[in-house]
Amino acid sequence: MAELRSGRPxxxxxxxxxxxxxxxxxxxxxxxxxxxPATEISEMMAYRLPAVGGTYIQMEDEIASxxxxxxxxxxxxxxxxxxxxxxxxxxxxxxxFACIAEVPCVIVNVMRGGPxxxxxxxxxxxxxxxxxxxxxxxxxxxxxxxxxxxxxxxITVKAFNLSEKYRTPVILLSDExxxxxxxxxxxxxxxxxxxxxxxxxxxxxxxxxxxxDNTRGVPxxxxxxxxxxxxVTGLVHDVRGFPTERADEIxxxxxxxxxxxxxxxxxxxxxEEEHVDDAExxxxxxxxxxxxxxxxxxxxxxxxxxxxxxKLITLWPFPRQALEPHLKRVRAVLVPEMNFGQVSRExxxxxxxxxxxxxxxxxxxxxxxxxxxxxxxxxx
Amino acid sequence: xAELTKLIHKYLRHAKKFPxxxxxxxxxxxxxxxxxxxxxxxxxxxxxxxxxxGIGCSSRLPVYVDFNTLHTTHGRALTFAxxxxxxxPRLQVIVVMGDGDATSIGxxxxxxxxxxxxxxxxxxxxxxxYGMTGGQYSPTTPYGSYSxxxxxxHIEHPFAIAELAVTAGASFVAxxxxxxxxxxxxxxxxxxxxxGFSVVEVISNCxxxxxxxxxxxxxxxxxxxxxxTAVRVEKAEKLTEEELKDKFTIGILVDRELPVxxxxxxxxxxxxxxxxxx
Amino acid sequence: MAYRYExxxxxxxxxxxxxxxxxLAEAAGIYDGKYVCQTQSYGPEARGGASKxxxxxxxxxIDYPKAIKPDVLLAMxxxxxxxxxxxxxxxxxxxxDSTFVNQLPTTKxxxxxxxxxxxxxxxxxxVANVVALGALVTLTGVVSLKSLEAAxxxxxxxxxxxxxxxxxxxxxxxxxSHLQGGL
Numbered sequence: 001m002a003e004l005r006s007g008r009p010x011x012x013x014x015x016x017x018x019x020x021x022x023x024x025x026x027x028x029x030x031x032x033x034x035x036x037p038a039t040e041i042s043e044m045m046a047y048r049l050p051a052v053g054g055t056y057i058q059m060e061d062e063i064a065s066x067x068x069x070x071x072x073x074x075x076x077x078x079x080x081x082x083x084x085x086x087x088x089x090x091x092x093x094x095x096x097f098a099c100i101a102e103v104p105c106v107i108v109n110v111m112r113g114g115p116x117x118x119x120x121x122x123x124x125x126x127x128x129x130x131x132x133x134x135x136x137x138x139x140x141x142x143x144x145x146x147x148x149x150x151x152x153x154x155i156t157v158k159a160f161n162l163s164e165k166y167r168t169p170v171i172l173l174s175d176e177x178x179x180x181x182x183x184x185x186x187x188x189x190x191x192x193x194x195x196x197x198x199x200x201x202x203x204x205x206x207x208x209x210x211x212x213d214n215t216r217g218v219p220x221x222x223x224x225x226x227x228x229x230x231x232v233t234g235l236v237h238d239v240r241g242f243p244t245e246r247a248d249e250i251x252x253x254x255x256x257x258x259x260x261x262x263x264x265x266x267x268x269x270x271x272e273e274e275h276v277d278d279a280e281x282x283x284x285x286x287x288x289x290x291x292x293x294x295x296x297x298x299x300x301x302x303x304x305x306x307x308x309x310x311k312l313i314t315l316w317p318f319p320r321q322a323l324e325p326h327l328k329r330v331r332a333v334l335v336p337e338m339n340f341g342q343v344s345r346e347x348x349x350x351x352x353x354x355x356x357x358x359x360x361x362x363x364x365x366x367x368x369x370x371x372x373x374x375x376x377x378x379x380x
Numbered sequence: 381x382a383e384l385t386k387l388i389h390k391y392l393r394h395a396k397k398f399p400x401x402x403x404x405x406x407x408x409x410x411x412x413x414x415x416x417x418x419x420x421x422x423x424x425x426x427x428x429x430x431x432x433x434g435i436g437c438s439s440r441l442p443v444y445v446d447f448n449t450l451h452t453t454h455g456r457a458l459t460f461a462x463x464x465x466x467x468x469p470r471l472q473v474i475v476v477m478g479d480g481d482a483t484s485i486g487x488x489x490x491x492x493x494x495x496x497x498x499x500x501x502x503x504x505x506x507x508x509x510y511g512m513t514g515g516q517y518s519p520t521t522p523y524g525s526y527s528x529x530x531x532x533x534h535i536e537h538p539f540a541i542a543e544l545a546v547t548a549g550a551s552f553v554a555x556x557x558x559x560x561x562x563x564x565x566x567x568x569x570x571x572x573x574x575x576g577f578s579v580v581e582v583i584s585n586c587x588x589x590x591x592x593x594x595x596x597x598x599x600x601x602x603x604x605x606x607x608x609t610a611v612r613v614e615k616a617e618k619l620t621e622e623e624l625k626d627k628f629t630i631g632i633l634v635d636r637e638l639p640v641x642x643x644x645x646x647x648x649x650x651x652x653x654x655x656x657x658x
Numbered sequence: 659m660a661y662r663y664e665x666x667x668x669x670x671x672x673x674x675x676x677x678x679x680x681x682l683a684e685a686a687g688i689y690d691g692k693y694v695c696q697t698q699s700y701g702p703e704a705r706g707g708a709s710k711x712x713x714x715x716x717x718x719x720i721d722y723p724k725a726i727k728p729d730v731l732l733a734m735x736x737x738x739x740x741x742x743x744x745x746x747x748x749x750x751x752x753x754x755d756s757t758f759v760n761q762l763p764t765t766k767x768x769x770x771x772x773x774x775x776x777x778x779x780x781x782x783x784x785v786a787n788v789v790a791l792g793a794l795v796t797l798t799g800v801v802s803l804k805s806l807e808a809a810x811x812x813x814x815x816x817x818x819x820x821x822x823x824x825x826x827x828x829x830x831x832x833x834x835s836h837l838q839g840g841l
Contacts, residue, residue, distance in 0.1 A: 071463025
């Protein structure tokens with residue numbers, strides 16, 4: 001069947017695995033604009049989506065792409081777009097809309113070197129802060145990162161699940177190395193994959209209050225055409241969705257959309273630990289660099305250095321509580337990144353003098369090698 | 381109940397507190413009336429109508445009406461509408477925008493939506509100015525006119541919105557005014573019925589900003605100006621260029637049958653189902 | 659110690675080295691059941707010059723996906739040979755296409771005429787990459803020839819199976835005659 005390629009080993013690029021993950025999660029709408037190094041996602045979607053009854057459209061730019069994705073989500077389709085730096089910059093406007101109107105959608109950013117047109121074909125991790133703060137105004141967001149082809153599949157599914165569960169845009173950060181590395185993977189069978197759908201209202205339409213708070217902080221979401229006629233706006237709105245300028249309503253609304261993320265913090269944060277239990281020095285890493293770090297940590301262990309690593313899958317909200325117990329305990333922390341220091345800044349912020357944080361950066365369009373990390377680890 | 385009262389009760393949102401945001405005498409209110417009458421005539425269910433708008437005075441219209449309503453970002457209304465329509469082609473998607481919204485910040489989306497020929501209805505309220513932000517010149521501000529950002533007279537030339545839509549490939553293009561309301565009702569109704577991308581440019585008055593700056597008087601004088609300046613397309617065909625100088629045409633500019641995106645895409649789905657295996 | 663074997667296939671863009679890398683990776687990963695990663699130089703430099711495609715094969719999950727010190731370097735032109743030779747592992751195998759590589763950095767290089775043989779025997783230069791694959795696998799034994807052929811047949815365009823099978827065989831023969839001290 002055309003739906004899923006489960007059960008047999010495949011050699012897939014990271015970008016292709018993202019498409020497989022999206023389809024497995026129930027994505028049925030994709031709008032995008034061609035950009036290196038994310039293009040394969042668009043191409044695969046154009047090929048695969050119509051066969052499963054979904055829709056692919058190439059829009060006139062990235063602003064339009066995310067607009068269409070939000071529109072499709074409001075009309076009931078799980079929706080996604082994929083881009084890289086320059087396109088991600090253009091999308092910021094509508095990311096804000098998806099946040100304020102609480103529209104589930106997934107935005108893949110295959111990071112390349114920047115700023116501006118930058119290094120279209122070279123990897124980077126320069127968009128970590130943009131993913132958090134790119135759109136204007138205080139807003140909640142979920143940002144996940146991937147480092148292997150398998151994760152491209154699994155975390156894409158997770159990205160859809162979180163976006164549906166919490167009615168929020170989820171940004172998936174990949175990079176050129178992960179995007180174009182072909183790896184053998186075996187996709188899970190559909191019944192092994194947990195797929196979460198948004199909660200829809202079940203009360204009579206006249207009782208439906210579209211933005212009313214509840215214990216989860218996530219109101220049920222009606223689909224256009226299902227009989228619940230309501231108003232969706234990018235203006236700050238009251239519980240009925242109508243624009244408001246009343247201080248109490250503004251505060252209640254903005255507090256709720258932040259609360260729904262922080263209240264469910266432990267459901268959202270994902271990290272992966274390796275050799276941390278007895279570690280004296282740890283590497284905090286994410287994305288393609290995590291692969292180099294893993295090798296470096298193993299090499300360091302062989303040389304008698306008690307090294308460990310924590311791979312961040314969730315970047316935002318920042319997994320502070322997963323890191324703090326280790327920061328209290330270890331002698332030093334190394335944060336290698338393909339930027340001038342973005343996650344290292346966040347690690348330093350939460351560290352509060354508990355341990356020594358060292359950053360390690362490459363901004364020349366090259367993946368940090370295991371040797372480079374090992375050399376620094378041995379000196380920590 | 382009078383016919384008008386029935387329409388008000390059926391289509392305006394009870395929960396929304398009036399008054400609306402528009403200035404007294406604004407053409408947007410007349411358009412709202414026209415739109416409701418036209419939709420009522422089409423007989424579509426309220427649940428099946430999605431009213432999408434961008435940012436600006438006219439884009440505040442959806443909040444007052446009892447449909448599925450979507451008030452998007454500035455200039456992007458057509459892109460959101462594209463997603464809504466593609467995800468559920470059964471929905472009747474109507475997009476209300478202003479001249480600045482649709483042809484300046486959203487100009488690229490507008491021409492591409494026309495080229496793509498998705499079954500959407502775009503209603504563009506053209507009042508020659510940015511009203512909500514306080515009277516700055518827009519892409520339709522005429523040469524030589526005054527605005528808060530052209531205090532010495534405007535030196536750029538305006539877009540002809542309807543003609544632009546014709547060239548970009550829309551299936552149905554019409555122009556009306558808020559003075560000629562019977563015509564406007566009819567044009568909007570036809571535009572909604574049309575399969576393919578349909579555009580209705582609505583010449584409207586912003587007496588508060590454009591009228592005042594250009595000594596065109598209040599709403600009544602501006603409506604009179606529309607009455608005197610508009611020429612029916614059928615009549616315009618018989619007039620010379622000289623006679624049409626400083627006039628604009630109203631009526632249906634183009635009505636043609638073109639392949640519609642959603643139907644074309646359905647063919648692609650059928651083909652893909654045969655060809656694409658895992 | 660885990661087994662990790664790294665190959666770098668290099669040459670100019672258009673010589674089919676990325677496809678060769680993918681075929682090799684599928685042979686190792688899907689048909690031979692190993693863990694495998696395949697990467698390539700990506701971007702404008704892939705056109706002409708020294709483009710590369712790398713395959714890392716292992717019996718455990720692969721961390722760093724690129725070649726660190728290649729065990730094998732295939733160089734299909736002089737520039738690639740010059741650029742990448744010094745990355746080669748000490749004692750690693752250098753295989754060059756003698757059609758285009760004249761100056762050798764080491765006396766231990768294996769010189770085989772992939773392109774000229776493809777031109778002469780098969781009248782198609784375009785399959786020089788497959789000829790090279792056949793030779794490389796014969797010389798290294800990194801995957802089984804059966805797996806290589808299966809992976810190759812799965813990837814080539816319909817209608818070219820015969821040509822590609824012949825190219826593979828040609829490569830195998832070139833390697834065998836080298837091993838027997840011929841040529």
